[in-house]
Amino acid sequence: MRTIAIWVMLCANAAPYLCPENYPFSFRLICSAAAPLFLFLAGYSFGMTHSSGKGSKFNGLYIIASAVIVDVCAWGIPPFVTFDVLYAIGFSLLFLELSSKIQKWILPATIAIVILSLPFILPYYRFYNPEPDWSDLTPDLKRLFIDGWFPLLPWILFPVIGNLTFTYRSFLEKKSAISLVLSFFALIAGIVFCYFFKSTQLLREGYTEFFYPADFTYLLFAVSGCLFLYLILLKVKPLGEAYTNLLVLGRHSLFVYILHSFLISFVIDKLNLELSFSNFAIVMVAFFTIVYLLTFALEWMLKNGTLKMLPKWVRKPLGLY
Numbered sequence: 001m002r003t004i005a006i007w008v009m010l011c012a013n014a015a016p017y018l019c020p021e022n023y024p025f026s027f028r029l030i031c032s033a034a035a036p037l038f039l040f041l042a043g044y045s046f047g048m049t050h051s052s053g054k055g056s057k058f059n060g061l062y063i064i065a066s067a068v069i070v071d072v073c074a075w076g077i078p079p080f081v082t083f084d085v086l087y088a089i090g091f092s093l094l095f096l097e098l099s100s101k102i103q104k105w106i107l108p109a110t111i112a113i114v115i116l117s118l119p120f121i122l123p124y125y126r127f128y129n130p131e132p133d134w135s136d137l138t139p140d141l142k143r144l145f146i147d148g149w150f151p152l153l154p155w156i157l158f159p160v161i162g163n164l165t166f167t168y169r170s171f172l173e174k175k176s177a178i179s180l181v182l183s184f185f186a187l188i189a190g191i192v193f194c195y196f197f198k199s200t201q202l203l204r205e206g207y208t209e210f211f212y213p214a215d216f217t218y219l220l221f222a223v224s225g226c227l228f229l230y231l232i233l234l235k236v237k238p239l240g241e242a243y244t245n246l247l248v249l250g251r252h253s254l255f256v257y258i259l260h261s262f263l264i265s266f267v268i269d270k271l272n273l274e275l276s277f278s279n280f281a282i283v284m285v286a287f288f289t290i291v292y293l294l295t296f297a298l299e300w301m302l303k304n305g306t307l308k309m310l311p312k313w314v315r316k317p318l319g320l321y
Helices: 002-018 025-031 034-052 059-075 085-099 106-124 141-147 157-167 169-174 176-196 216-233 241-246 253-271 277-303 312-318
Strands: none
Touching: 002 025, 002 034, 002 253, 002 277, 025 176, 034 085, 034 157, 034 216, 059 085, 059 253, 059 312, 085 106, 085 157, 106 141, 106 157, 157 169, 157 216, 169 176, 176 216, 253 277
């Protein structure tokens, strides 16, 4: 699932710098799937590592440190202002860590609170994202919770659902046929609603996704899509070494996220291209190839112990693990 999310993310985040804004509906819909998958998997992975006792209570802080690195070093903007998806993942992991020490009802209650709050917070969504000002380093809490790139309301919904999916995975596997059918029809309904209401989902600074803002229509598509893909992939058997090699991006998704941010900011953005959609696909092949090669190089160095000299607090925020 992470590898699929990476493929989609590379296309979605490169598109504003390479293509004009007349994206077809199908492309916009597919691009809208990456962020919820990442967040869903963050919650699922938290449950997996937490139950095995291998999780670190500092993972959320490491991810937030990664977000700061991307903001400051890749985009040249002050941190804690626009809040990209890494912030949403990091703060969600901190919330899941806290909730694991309280009561199990916290997570279902969070889902209810997020859903019930949407009609009240969406009218306050500020679509325009002004250029961050280094003269004012005050964290923008309204962006964090309501209208940054990935505000916690409603994006915290996905890690919570991912965590609950891990908790009740045995039930979902036993009822996989029913769960597949229900999630499939919910997904179809979400796609239909997204199509008919696509005119209300504008492009934000050229980005293609349907979640500016993430309203009920989008959430129906995204939540059902995460669950449907999860249930489908439960049935996929390992397909040999070639299949394993294809998943290298998913194994190092944080490294890929940081890498692609730097490539877009320092290479793709400087090219000043305005491509047709067919030529965009050709450029993306080159982009994918570069990212794959560099990620394979990382995995090779990890297997050979080349990066062991670096302390954990350096490797973790940079995705070098």
